[in-house]
Amino acid sequence: MKDFRIPLVAVIGGARCSEQEAAWAEAVGRLLARQGFGVVCGGRGGVMAAACKGANQMGGVTVGLLPGEDDGEANPWVQIVLPTGLGEARNALVVRAGVGVIAIGGGYGTLSELAFALKWGKPVAGLGTWELPGVYAAASPQDAVQYVLAS
Amino acid sequence: MKDFRIPLVAVIGGARCSEQEAAWAEAVGRLLARQGFGVVCGGRGGVMAAACKGANQMGGVTVGLLPGEDDGEANPWVQIVLPTGLGEARNALVVRAGVGVIAIGGGYGTLSELAFALKWGKPVAGLGTWELPGVYAAASPQDAVQYVLAS
Amino acid sequence: MKDFRIPLVAVIGGARCSEQEAAWAEAVGRLLARQGFGVVCGGRGGVMAAACKGANQMGGVTVGLLPGEDDGEANPWVQIVLPTGLGEARNALVVRAGVGVIAIGGGYGTLSELAFALKWGKPVAGLGTWELPGVYAAASPQDAVQYVLAS
Amino acid sequence: MKDFRIPLVAVIGGARCSEQEAAWAEAVGRLLARQGFGVVCGGRGGVMAAACKGANQMGGVTVGLLPGEDDGEANPWVQIVLPTGLGEARNALVVRAGVGVIAIGGGYGTLSELAFALKWGKPVAGLGTWELPGVYAAASPQDAVQYVLAS
Numbered sequence: 204m205k206d207f208r209i210p211l212v213a214v215i216g217g218a219r220c221s222e223q224e225a226a227w228a229e230a231v232g233r234l235l236a237r238q239g240f241g242v243v244c245g246g247r248g249g250v251m252a253a254a255c256k257g258a259n260q261m262g263g264v265t266v267g268l269l270p271g272e273d274d275g276e277a278n279p280w281v282q283i284v285l286p287t288g289l290g291e292a293r294n295a296l297v298v299r300a301g302v303g304v305i306a307i308g309g310g311y312g313t314l315s316e317l318a319f320a321l322k323w324g325k326p327v328a329g330l331g332t333w334e335l336p337g338v339y340a341a342a343s344p345q346d347a348v349q350y351v352l353a354s
Numbered sequence: 355m356k357d358f359r360i361p362l363v364a365v366i367g368g369a370r371c372s373e374q375e376a377a378w379a380e381a382v383g384r385l386l387a388r389q390g391f392g393v394v395c396g397g398r399g400g401v402m403a404a405a406c407k408g409a410n411q412m413g414g415v416t417v418g419l420l421p422g423e424d425d426g427e428a429n430p431w432v433q434i435v436l437p438t439g440l441g442e443a444r445n446a447l448v449v450r451a452g453v454g455v456i457a458i459g460g461g462y463g464t465l466s467e468l469a470f471a472l473k474w475g476k477p478v479a480g481l482g483t484w485e486l487p488g489v490y491a492a493a494s495p496q497d498a499v500q501y502v503l504a505s
Numbered sequence: 506m507k508d509f510r511i512p513l514v515a516v517i518g519g520a521r522c523s524e525q526e527a528a529w530a531e532a533v534g535r536l537l538a539r540q541g542f543g544v545v546c547g548g549r550g551g552v553m554a555a556a557c558k559g560a561n562q563m564g565g566v567t568v569g570l571l572p573g574e575d576d577g578e579a580n581p582w583v584q585i586v587l588p589t590g591l592g593e594a595r596n597a598l599v600v601r602a603g604v605g606v607i608a609i610g611g612g613y614g615t616l617s618e619l620a621f622a623l624k625w626g627k628p629v630a631g632l633g634t635w636e637l638p639g640v641y642a643a644a645s646p647q648d649a650v651q652y653v654l655a656s
Numbered sequence: 657m658k659d660f661r662i663p664l665v666a667v668i669g670g671a672r673c674s675e676q677e678a679a680w681a682e683a684v685g686r687l688l689a690r691q692g693f694g695v696v697c698g699g700r701g702g703v704m705a706a707a708c709k710g711a712n713q714m715g716g717v718t719v720g721l722l723p724g725e726d727d728g729e730a731n732p733w734v735q736i737v738l739p740t741g742l743g744e745a746r747n748a749l750v751v752r753a754g755v756g757v758i759a760i761g762g763g764y765g766t767l768s769e770l771a772f773a774l775k776w777g778k779p780v781a782g783l784g785t786w787e788l789p790g791v792y793a794a795a796s797p798q799d800a801v802q803y804v805l806a807s
Binding site for chain 2: 591592593594595596597598612613614616617619620621623624637
């Protein structure tokens with residue numbers, strides 16, 4: 204039987220970010236889409252929006268798990284909008300949905316997601332993010348994507 | 355700006371179901387896909403699998419919010435697999451994600467989802483399901499889809 | 506070893522309620538406390554507040570699982586305030602925490618809780634609530650408490 | 657009106673721990689109880705069990721938010737057992753319930769809880785735990801409790 208599953212990679216980072224981080228996230232979204240992987244994220248702005256924008260540029264799939272109950276919180280590049288209503292507890296769901304995780308910058312919310320990813324043994328690559336044992340410090344978006352997809 | 359959002363309708367019902375219910379669910383999936391709506395569901399067997407199968411027949415999008423942590427629980431017609439790890443609390447998320455809800459048969463899990471849908475004022479159509487004030491008793495899959503999309 | 510566990514019964518119903526319902530809930534809280542059972546509820550007003558008030562009158566324990574993130578939402582008779590931030594998905598947790606469930610009046614939120622309770626096979630007694638197979642229609646608060654504790 | 661609320665402090669750490677960590681956790685539980693604060697934790701073994709044990713020695717209140725659906729997972733010193741069924745997403749609820757957080761040792765689960773605590777601006781003291789900006793490195797259980805209660 205044909206398998207319809209679209210594998211996802213979680214892209215995590217701040218709802219506000221620098222231009223550098225946005226450029227990295229957009230490139231990550233494009234690279235994942237080219238390899239046939241969808242982006243799953245928290246659905247909001249900053250790194251999440253940039254990753255979704257990049258994925259759409261290459262025809263990729265984008266999924267946003269919002270913290271609130273209002274689907275209007277989503278950035279305009281999210282295709283599948285899921286308003287969880289769970290608050291930050293939804294961070295666990297974002298990480299769970301990915302075969303791997305790419306972190307770009309980010310604050311304490313991103314740290315909670317990295318912690319879940321490492322606890323569950325997911326491959327994790329980072330660009331300018333928290334330095335933790337188990338997080339691969341990638342040299343570029345391409346390097347990050349390659350690391351996660353090879354694992 | 356182009357909007358990339360794919361609107362979703364929640365299709366709910368038992369993980370085991372009769373042939374009649376499966377036929378209804380498959381038709382609902384096909385009809386939603388034809389109208390440009392994706393199916394969001396609990397990702398498992400029975401009504402959920404049939405709705406996803408139907409949607410795929412017409413090139414539609416399918417999203418499954420699984421109760422467990424294991425993405426292997428998903429039926430093979432789910433494209434976007436989200437293993438929530440929330441147990442039955444994920445029922446609230448399935449309903450929240452839909453612009454409307456179509457219920458086919460179903461037991462107590464389906465009843466919990468109907469209750470959430472009615473609480474949040476979503477349009478709800480039913481085929482052979484719980485009779486509750488606010489649930490439109492549809493005469494056919496087409497009638498159910500029309501009712502929900504018109505609301 | 507001494508067991509420190511305090512068994513809980515879930516008391517569910519509307520955040521607004523009639524005087525009759527409040528009187529029933531207060532009596533249920535008192536009767537549970539006398540038997541050494543704590544009250545677990547959604548932590549807000551109406552039936553929940555009355556049940557907690559009754560429990561405190563007899564020195565019982567009260568636990569409130571709030572939907573929001575703000576502990577100020579709790580009624581003043583909740584001893585253990587847990588702001589879940591999960592929205593209505595917290596309804597599943599209220600039911601899960603009880604050895605049984607007593608429903609008093611209530612709308613769609615209460616219906617979702619009854620559905621979870623029946624799905625999980627918990628004993629459920631009701632006073633002026635949804636009529637469902639499996640919900641014992643109690644004649645009085647005492648009858649409701651007796652039914653649930655006997656199961 | 658009398659306020660029945662019992663303020664809680666979250667005590668977090670590994671489900672397995674060293675003797676040193678257990679001794680610290682037990683002391684923290686005792687010190688919190690003496691000050692009239694309850695312990696809220698993940699309800700399992702290791703640091704969680706030791707903190708609950710200490711609290712019970714001084715007549716304090718103990719609350720355990722279990723990841724699973726089975727209340728048998730709780731350690732024997734938990735008074736209020738709440739089987740959330742949310743998996744590790746329940747970590748957010750543990751932290752949310754405390755006026756402050758004390759971390760003792762711990763791995764990635766503890767790291768996720770520290771991240772939530774810092775995101776929400778809760779006072780956090782640590783004993784032999786992750787070194788993060790915003791986590792007060794306490795010199796002793798007493799120092800940790802004093803820091804959190806003073807904030």
